[in-house]
Amino acid sequence: MFPFGWALKSVLETVLLTLLNPLFWLVVLLVFFQYRRVAGMRQKFFGLQGYGGIIRDLAVSVGFGLIGGLVGGYLIVLSGLTITESSVLYLLLLAVLLMLISPRFLCFAYGGGLLALSNLILGWPEINIPQILALVAILHFIESVLIFISGHTGAVPAFVKLPSGRVVGGFSLQRFWPIPTVIFLMWGNLPPGVQGVEMPQWWPVVPPPVSGNPGDLVYVLMPVVAALGYTDLSITRPPAAKTRVSSFHLAGYSIVLFVLAVMAGTQNVFAWLAALFSPLGHEFLIRISKRAELARRPVYVPDPSGLKVLDVLEGSPAWNAGVRSGDVLCEINGRKLFSRSDLFALLAEPGHKEIGFLRQGRHYARESVVVPPGDVLGILPVPEGTETQYLTLTSRGFLSRWLKRRH
Numbered sequence: 037m038f039p040f041g042w043a044l045k046s047v048l049e050t051v052l053l054t055l056l057n058p059l060f061w062l063v064v065l066l067v068f069f070q071y072r073r074v075a076g077m078r079q080k081f082f083g084l085q086g087y088g089g090i091i092r093d094l095a096v097s098v099g100f101g102l103i104g105g106l107v108g109g110y111l112i113v114l115s116g117l118t119i120t121e122s123s124v125l126y127l128l129l130l131a132v133l134l135m136l137i138s139p140r141f142l143c144f145a146y147g148g149g150l151l152a153l154s155n156l157i158l159g160w161p162e163i164n165i166p167q168i169l170a171l172v173a174i175l176h177f178i179e180s181v182l183i184f185i186s187g188h189t190g191a192v193p194a195f196v197k198l199p200s201g202r203v204v205g206g207f208s209l210q211r212f213w214p215i216p217t218v219i220f221l222m223w224g225n226l227p228p229g230v231q232g233v234e235m236p237q238w239w240p241v242v243p244p245p246v247s248g249n250p251g252d253l254v255y256v257l258m259p260v261v262a263a264l265g266y267t268d269l270s271i272t273r274p275p276a277a278k279t280r281v282s283s284f285h286l287a288g289y290s291i292v293l294f295v296l297a298v299m300a301g302t303q304n305v306f307a308w309l310a311a312l313f314s315p316l317g318h319e320f321l322i323r324i325s326k327r328a329e330l331a332r333r334p335v336y337v338p339d340p341s342g343l344k345v346l347d348v349l350e351g352s353p354a355w356n357a358g359v360r361s362g363d364v365l366c367e368i369n370g371r372k373l374f375s376r377s378d379l380f381a382l383l384a385e386p387g388h389k390e391i392g393f394l395r396q397g398r399h400y401a402r403e404s405v406v407v408p409p410g411d412v413l414g415i416l417p418v419p420e421g422t423e424t425q426y427l428t429l430t431s432r433g434f435l436s437r438w439l440k441r442r443h
């Protein structure tokens with residue numbers, strides 16, 4: 037029987053040691069820069085410097101990343117996944133380089149697939165393909181869990197130009213997690229007279245690249261650092277609904293990749309399939325998600341009942357009154373409004389404001405609010421078709437932007 041209690045205690049102790057690794061804080065620093073870029077996007081499009089907090093987003097990501105690392109480490113122990121320290125270093129360095137092309141390439145699906153293909157074609161670097169791609173699969177299963185529980189947080193409101201030329205409202209979903217977790221290292225053969233932890237016959241699921249009986253080997257847990265990222269676009273459903281769908285798709289991808297990685301140890305053809313599926317399957321998920329969004333009817337578009345709300349600044353007068361994304365602001369002090377200009381004109385009048393709004397298009401509510409002079413109630417209306425700035429769907433990294441400027 038598998039020693040579940042020993043595994044949980046060992047993973048917890050080793051993950052806590054990972055917090056002392058400088059590489060973990062390097063990944064945290066990279067995540068910080070990503071959230072600073074996201075905050076800059078908010079300011080650029082809406083001029084709301086106080087919209088959200090970089091440190092708060094970073095702290096939430098580190099907290100969820102720690103939980104993900106514990107769960108991922110437990111799955112790694114359960115599967116008996118071993119990997120060399122040099123392979124992890126190759127994977128981390130390549131992910132950082134790929135991030136210069138595009139932020140989403142920080143994801144290990146791309147670096148792991150490229151390392152595997154380089155090994156198959158060039159024989160370098162010396163990595164074990166089943167092990168490194170099984171690691172990528174487990175990390176992505178953890179990512180699917182993290183997306184499900186926190187992928188919608190920190191969604192950035194944006195104007196999006198559709199292929200038809202129409203500008204609609206939406207949300208850019210961008211989350212990044214530093215993951216402190218563990219891997220197994222092979223220490224050698226079990227010395228005579230030494231009693232180790234007894235493992236079941238089916239363990240390890242991913243055998244180490246050595247001859248002989250894996251059960252006669254000594255394994256040690258080593259703390260490692262990983263980085264996971266999630267980018268998506270939501271224009272046809274609320275961010276929370278979109279992330280639920282994305283998490284299920286990613287969980288399916290991770291299970292298929294893990295099966296291919298295990299089978300890669302039996303036949304070379306599966307090694308090729310796993311190496312190709314790792315980056316291409318992940319890219320397919322991103323593209324099919326965007327295509328599905330563009331094929332459905334947009335949600336954040338003008339409403340004949342009044343001024344539809346794309347997003348609300350947390351802590352603003354509208355937020356305190358109960359207005360949320362997707363609501364429709366119908367009147368202020370009994371006077372109808374349908375556009376931004378109507379909103380600005382009514383807010384310019386002195387005195388308290390009584391707002392009437394439809395909650396999610398169903399329930400009508402009235403609330404009294406106090407709007408400071410020069411304030412705009414704290415709402416971001418949906419685009420009205422006259423916007424000249426909109427979100428570019430393809431995010432570029434530093435190197436990609438530099439090459440574009442050169443040409």
